[in-house]
Amino acid sequence: MTSLDLSLHLEIPFREIEQHLEHIKHSEGKRLIVRPAECRDCGFVFKTRKRLNCPGRCPECRGHRIKGPLFELFS
Numbered sequence: 001m002t003s004l005d006l007s008l009h010l011e012i013p014f015r016e017i018e019q020h021l022e023h024i025k026h027s028e029g030k031r032l033i034v035r036p037a038e039c040r041d042c043g044f045v046f047k048t049r050k051r052l053n054c055p056g057r058c059p060e061c062r063g064h065r066i067k068g069p070l071f072e073l074f075s
């Protein structure tokens with residue numbers, strides 16, 4: 001799911017999703033898998049990114065067409 005999907009699914013305002021994800025990431029009993037964001041133009045993967053929101057632009061090609069990050073949530 002994207003942040004937007006999670007926002008709709010969990011009925012949490014989109015702007016609060018990032019902090020909820022941070023909380024889930026650090027809480028026990030739940031597992032969150034983060035698939036890093038990826039540039040649609042050059043394929044650059046934001047592997048080292050710590051924050052969970054969508055990057056504004058690609059450091060490689062300066063493109064704005066960023067896909068993800070995507071989240072998988074297990075309870």
Ligand SMILES: [Zn+2]
Pocket residue numbers: 039040041042043044058059060061062063
């Ligand atoms: Zn790029």
